[in-house]
Amino acid sequence: MIGRSQDGVLLASRLLLAAALLPTGIARALNVSGFALSLAGAGMPSPNAVATAAVVVQVFGPLALILGVMPRLTGIALAGFAVTMAMLLHGFWTYAGAAALTERTLFLADLGLAGGFLIYAITGPGAWSWQGWRQSSREAAVRAPAKSRSSKPQSANGNAKSTKGPKRSPARPSSRAAA
Numbered sequence: 051m052i053g054r055s056q057d058g059v060l061l062a063s064r065l066l067l068a069a070a071l072l073p074t075g076i077a078r079a080l081n082v083s084g085f086a087l088s089l090a091g092a093g094m095p096s097p098n099a100v101a102t103a104a105v106v107v108q109v110f111g112p113l114a115l116i117l118g119v120m121p122r123l124t125g126i127a128l129a130g131f132a133v134t135m136a137m138l139l140h141g142f143w144t145y146a147g148a149a150a151l152t153e154r155t156l157f158l159a160d161l162g163l164a165g166g167f168l169i170y171a172i173t174g175p176g177a178w179s180w181q182g183w184r185q186s187s188r189e190a191a192v193r194a195p196a197k198s199r200s201s202k203p204q205s206a207n208g209n210a211k212s213t214k215g216p217k218r219s220p221a222r223p224s225s226r227a228a229a
Contacts, residue, residue, distance in 0.1 A: 053177070060176030067166050068112035071128070075108030092138060107131045115170070118179020125171025129164040136160030 078085045078101070086101035094100055107127060114124040140160060142153035175181050 057176040057178045057182070060173070061178045063166070064115050064118065064170065064175060064179070067128075067163065067170065068115045070163055071108050072112040075105060075112065079105045079109055089138075094138065104131070104135070115167075118175030118181045121174045121179075121181060122171045125167045125169075129167035129171070132160045132164040132167060136164070 082098075082101050082105055085105070086097040089097035089101055108131070111124060111128045111131065114120060115128065136157045140153045140157040142150050142157050145153050177183075177186065
């Protein structure tokens with residue numbers, strides 16, 4: 051029962067982490083040029099390339115997170131993305147007053163997301179994911195031949211009869227029998 055509840059919590063966590071990035075990623079995908087302009091205004095070199103890469107990570111990363119595909123790579127990539135965007139977009143140290151407080155809050159929220167993504171990279175997605183489904187399929191495939199091997203006929207001494215190796219002619223006695 052604990053396994054099911056743990057898998058449910060991991061699924062809910064993946065959905066919540068994805069919900070933090072996916073809506074913004076979709077909005078940015080619909081207006082990549084506007085996002086590139088905001089990056090250019092912040093002094094970003096090659097804002098079009100950075101905006102395109104950010105949109106790809108921000109859309110496909112959460113989708114991979116939801117499905118539980120490649121958790122280590124996905125978690126580390128999304129953590130790196132969150133830290134990079136926090137540094138680039140929420141530099142609270144350049145502001146004063148209420149704006150600095152707001153930017154610091156957003157900066158720390160992005161760092162918190164990065165921590166969640168790193169925890170995901172370490173713990174994995176759980177059984178209710180693509181990786182969990184693949185793992186259970188592999189284990190079932192390994193168990194099926196093991197069951198068929200155990201159903202081979204047994205000899206009187208309890209060993210399974212082997213059909214491997216050369217067959218001896220009944221007319222020729224074994225060299226062990228002669229010794």
